[in-house]
Amino acid sequence: MPRQDMYCVGLTGGIASGKSALADRLHARGAFLADADLVAREVVAPGQPALAEITAHFGNDVLQADGQLDRAMLRRRIFANLDQRKALEAITHPRIRRALHDACMSATAPYAVVAIPLLAEGGGRSTYPWLDRIVVVDVPVELQRMRLLARDGIDAALVDGMIAAQANRAQRLAIADDVVTNTGTLGDLDVAADRLDRLYRGLAAA
Template structure:
């Protein structure tokens, strides 16, 4: 049995990355979500959570001992140094978690879904990168509608994420998601059939 090659799937907030990932998964592709891995590494009882509480203080924990994400987000959005400290703690742990999950894949290729694939260096774990792209105005509109958040907050998130240009420089494939869901699914199926012909992510 050949070891599956790894496709990195990324896109800015509101690009439709989750809808694309869900359809690949429905087609039987093994999927690992970096966001889920990021949640697992800060579960109560895991060393990372203890380090975070020591560094930021106990008020970043909820009463039940879980991480208070909103409180932590508030801290790191205001301070680039604190964000870098947190990233240097979490990125290696998340990378380990991701590798463990990818190594159990049984499909011909597996997908690592990560909004920060490029920024975090996780693209180095992959052999090929698919970027889900959408016009910025559409990203903002979708995110405001989905998360019920004001436009300024979406702009703040967009600033932290890689610019579209930077993300697209790393892309082997680009899926521009500016139409309806049926069209999007058909595109995913077209890409899936192409990916099944690849060895190690290369034609």
């Protein structure tokens, strides 16, 4: 039977920190995984109420010909426009949080991992009070820059802008119960995943 008291771990980190790699490793060890990025796409799919609200606010030009949300267009509309960004977040964020919570509470697993890239930016525990613990994947900014340049093939100015648009390391670490410093090898990340899996299984059982 699904647990209604599922032990939930929020997982976050800066761009190119390796948070997805850690989330996948915990999932492989038996944790239920809820991904905020995937849920964010689901809540704005055609036929969903959120998409109707978005088009009512922003206009039909944020839709593609097939009725899907034109994410690139919407990003341009909200870029550097705080009011418009907040309007979009007011439509989508409550639905994303509710969907993540419902997915976790209906899961059958020793514990749940909730991957939320913008957890610090989105209010941390104040907006996710049902998280029992938060783990932050941390790397130095210079390593983020190196990974982004190598991974995405973009210029340095864009990389710096992407990093600056997120919470800084201190803000993320301030909400952390557990920290994984991901500056080593994938083998090191496996060791960290083993340690966290044992920890969270024990806390969930208690």
